[in-house]
Amino acid sequence: MSAVPAPATRPDPRDLTGTGLDEAWVTDLVERTLAEDLTGGSPLPHAPDQAVAHDVTSAATVPATQRGTADLVARADGVVAGLPVAARVFARLSPSATIVAGAADGDVVRRGDVLLTISGHVRALLAAERSALNIASRASGIATATRAWVDAVAGTGAVVLDTRKTTPLLRPLEKYAVRCGGGSNKRMGLYDVAMIKDNHVAAAGSVAAAVAAVRERAPRVTVQVEADTVAQAVEAVEAGADFLLLDNMPPDVLRAAVAAVAGRAETEATGGLTLAVAREVAATGVDYLSVGALTHSSPILDLALDLRPA
Template sequence: MTRTDPRDLAGTGLSEAWVDELVERTLAEDLTGGPPLPGAPDLAVSFDVTSAATVPAAQPGTADLVARADGVVAGLPVAARVFTRLAPGAVLTAGAADGDRVHRGDVLLTVRGPVRALLAAERSALNIASRASGIATLTRAWVDAVDGTGAVVLDTRKTTPGLRPLEKYAVRCGGGSNKRMGLYDVAMVKDNHVAAAGSVAAAVAAVRERAPKVPVQVEIDLPEQALEAVGAGADFLLLDNMTPAQLREVVALVGGRVELEATGGLTLAVAREVAATGVDYLSVGGLTHSAPILDLALDLRAG
């Protein structure tokens, strides 16, 4: 499946304003001083010294964004906007869509425009797409590992500062789901909150009074804490660093009454065993904090 317009953000959940701001910040990191590039006279820092020295100003060209490894692609519409920020008249053709499984050598996006602008945009576009695609690729490995168990793979808040919307979108491209976007959409009662409030029941009650419409999750690390948390009014439980045997015990105690999420110390090697205990979710910080990039490159063609 490909988009008619490779820059189209429909269905990504990413806002136009946020993507524009990310593109601007990313380009500003790479371009430092000098005359403006074609199409970007208002970008305060817009000079690629190597391309300006080696490429004639009016030279057109075509470049392919190519996969150098097998994986799952994500972030292509954002990468496309990097190119068109510096070359507004560039013609883009999609070769793949976010969420697609791709193979080494596949052309993901083709861009035709001024060569100077394409080369100036190259690294910024690749950094975005490679990072997002790496997260999507790792997520898909986890999703495949638990396929058929009914368990859902979730991300966490362990994201790169400033890139959370992109990285959580990449998780969705890989077939995973987002847990919470921040500290505002789910109340997570952890041991420090319990210590401050005096008890699990007091902590949950305080959240209910202050934010009655916000779902409440309680973190537990022993099966015997499950009944207390459910009795206190938790909507779902975070089962931290429990063994498969402990997870099965919690499922037997409160499964079906609240949703159960396993987390902590999870690896691909044990993912299916954990999912088979009957928990509803596996939350994996490594999806975003430890995903290697997917190797992508930009190949310039003559003409």
């Protein structure tokens, strides 16, 4: 486990540099997430104090001028992700808040570690609490699960990939979390990689016809073809596929498919993969293992906010 650097070495915890997350997308996510909790989805008031006033519990029980400090704390061991987005949630409702990082995305943390420390108006901290935790817990859960897969195939040369099986409207965050866990992203959507599956082949008439049609319409796009058998894998690579999705093949068949392809296309194992067989599958020589469960089934990492009123 890597040691967590001292907070003094941390950059601004709200900085998105190096995350690959789009500034406008993150701003919109923060707005929508807070609006869901504070206004039932109606546009969030621009003025922070007006937005915070929608937290009926805190508005009734916390003096408007009361200040305090809150620690965002890990309640379980794991890999953290989404901290810059969580920090922006707090900053949206308390622009003058002081936010100090105790960890960075991608760090391995232990139960009890402080990930962020936020000092500001207590009403704002409490109004932002659940939205910030939901984002960071979800992203950290994905990063933690991804790291387990990456560790399972370490040394084999195989790379762990995600899929398009993401939570609607959260794909950039969830795929970022996969990267924080040491995995890689496959395609972001239907626009950046062509994935020819059985229905496309049926519509086009053959694998070769489907590949040719994609090449004609989108010549610069990577073309991936799904194969269920070694023969289909060979047919696809001979048709000009760049990438083969080897679907639900047992290890011995995967090994044969990799040998038959002989480096003419990249190979990806998918379908029915579990951590228990990850290393065996990786040892067949495939370039990638794609795991939909990283984004559709990872449990959250338990995080909490501990408040210290001034």
